[in-house]
Amino acid sequence: MPRTLPRPPRTTAVTADATGGGAPLRDLTPGWHLTVVGVLAAGILAASCWTAGHVHADLTLQTTARFLHVASMVAGLGSVLAVDWFAVLWLTGRRPLAGVLDTACALQTPIWAGLGGLTVSGLFLRPDLHSPLTLVKLGLVLAVTVNGLYAHRLGQLLERHRDDGDVPRRLLVRSGAAATVSQVGWWGATFIGFLNSQT
Numbered sequence: 001m002p003r004t005l006p007r008p009p010r011t012t013a014v015t016a017d018a019t020g021g022g023a024p025l026r027d028l029t030p031g032w033h034l035t036v037v038g039v040l041a042a043g044i045l046a047a048s049c050w051t052a053g054h055v056h057a058d059l060t061l062q063t064t065a066r067f068l069h070v071a072s073m074v075a076g077l078g079s080v081l082a083v084d085w086f087a088v089l090w091l092t093g094r095r096p097l098a099g100v101l102d103t104a105c106a107l108q109t110p111i112w113a114g115l116g117g118l119t120v121s122g123l124f125l126r127p128d129l130h131s132p133l134t135l136v137k138l139g140l141v142l143a144v145t146v147n148g149l150y151a152h153r154l155g156q157l158l159e160r161h162r163d164d165g166d167v168p169r170r171l172l173v174r175s176g177a178a179a180t181v182s183q184v185g186w187w188g189a190t191f192i193g194f195l196n197s198q199t
Contacts, residue, residue, distance in 0.1 A: 057124040065124035076114020079107040137192040144185035
């Protein structure tokens with residue numbers, strides 16, 4: 001019976017990043033890919049604004065869109081709050097980093113679905129595109145979208161520290177900044193939406 005030779009250990013190419021170490025290339029989404037998605041998202045948001053100015057929805061469609069708008073906000077903001085809450089528990093030593101990463105991965109779909117639902121349902125709510133508040137809200141939506149892509153990259157970098165939990169300070173600061181932008185963007189858009197609904 002022929003003997004099988006042991007396989008040589010597998011090696012993975014690494015690249016240096018701002019956290020002071022190397023991350024597996026195959027585990028990082030290429031920067032150009034994230035840039036293209038960001039540009040496409042900005043284009044979709046701009047197209048949605050143009051379309052909203054040309055859509056004349058009846059009362060039934062507006063009521064349905066308003067419900068979907070609220071449901072999308074609940075799904076998106078609720079998921080963001082869950083991820084950030086688990087991050088706080090990890091920072092206070094009550095949850096492992098792996099728990100935060102698993103939660104963030106599991107909730108990516110409802111977060112992006114909520115953001116997409118807000119954009120689509122907003123088409124039928126007759127937004128006043130000449131209102132400064134509405135323009136600020138649109139800016140916040142774009143900021144949340146781009147920040148979400150940035151957070152995706154940060155999550156991939158954090159994966160390297162899943163087992164040891166020893167995250168470099170610079171990566172912690174970047175993650176905290178991304179979480180802050182996310183919270184300000186979601187809550188800001190929610191508050192402006194509430195104000196617009198009162199006028």
